[in-house]
Amino acid sequence: MDVPSCVGCVKMARVKELIKLENVWKIYKLGETHVEALRGISLKIKQGEFVSIIGPSGSGKSTCMHIMGCLDTPTKGKVWLDNKEVSRLSENEMARIRGRRIGFVFQFFNLIPTLNALENVMLPMLFQGKNERERMKRAKELLERVGLGHRLYHRPNQLSGGEQQRVAIARALANDPDIILADEPTGNLDTRSGEEILKLFKEIHKDGKTVVVVTHDINIAKNAKRIIKIRDGKIVGGG
Ligand SMILES: Nc1ncnc2c1ncn2[C@@H]1O[C@H](COP(=O)(O)OP(=O)(O)OP(=O)(O)O)[C@@H](O)[C@H]1O
Ligand SMILES: [Mg+2]
Structure with a gap:
């Protein structure tokens, strides 16, 4: 019977381009100088993907x-988030999308x-209008989830790099976003702390979030399901 595979097909078709x-x-x-940082990048990332760049x-x-x-x-070209074009939005509209x-x-x-740790995690929720009790409850839950239930009241300079x-x-998870974007998230950590951070990203991905990790380290990139390679502002693989 081919019903299950049809269900699978329908499911696949439903995966959104995020x-x-x-x-x-x-x-x-910069004055007379022009730096072409991106030179005609085209790519698509689907909902629930774990991609590294x-x-x-x-x-x-x-x-x-x-x-x-x-x-x-962008200077030129178009960007869509969930089928909504976001390349020409105002600063306020962009901030609203980022926040949510x-x-x-x-x-x-x-x-x-x-x-402190708790207040740092509570902060993004303030801008989404959650009351203090809700903010504190969720921030505590999230800190417990990342293994820091015992460090709620430590300020950043009282925590290790990995912590x-x-x-x-x-904090990135505070408003339950569907996309997590990380730029060299392990770049400032020793190997072991870096591995713990990567483990967290894998869990976050398993929970259904779309995760994009930017890195120059192939060993970090290998943790993703797809690797997009950029060189001189152009995609040279995986796009
Ligand atoms: N605000 C800026 N003004 C001018 N040039 C910039 C600016 N930001 C980045 N650039 C230039 O654009 C190019 C791409 O920079 P970008 O920061 O995206 O590189 P990257 O791949 O993230 O590098 P790294 O691995 O070192 O973080 C570089 O040549 C950089 O000097
Ligand atoms: Mg960079």
Whole structure:
């Protein structure tokens, strides 16, 4: 009987294209100098995928991630998020999409130094209008989930690098985004802490999130199900 495979086909067809870039260029202008950071990037990432973007330093990985995450707009070309074009939105509209749909993780953690772990994770929820009790409950749950239930009241400078990155991951998950974008998330960590962070990303992916990890390290990239290779602002593999 071929019913199950048909069900499978229908399911496959239903997998949404979540992120789409079409012929995206980013040209930075510095006085007389023009830097072509992205030179005609086209790619598609489906909902629930775990993708890594790999390439040498200066190849355009962070620029690409910023454009995918509505942190920046392309000079030319189009970007869609969930079939909505986002390449020409206002700063406010982009901020709204980022706040609800995207969680970011960066190499240097970017935690707020004066806030403790719990407050750092609670912060993004404030902008989504959740009351304090809800914010605190969810922040505690998320910190417990990343193994930091015993470090709720530590400020970033009272935590190890790996712990700070786990706080940053909990913060990225705060508003239950469907996309997690991480830029060199293990770049500042020793091998063991890096492996723990990667394990967390795998779990997050298993929970159904779309995960994109930018790295220059092939051993990190190998953890993803698909590797997109960028060189000199162009895709040279996996796109
Ligand atoms: N704001 C900016 N203004 C001018 N040039 C920039 C700017 N941001 C990046 N660039 C340039 O664009 C190119 C791509 O930079 P990008 O940060 O995307 O590279 P990357 O692949 O993330 O590198 P790395 O692995 O070192 O982080 C580089 O040549 C960089 O110097
Ligand atoms: Mg970079």
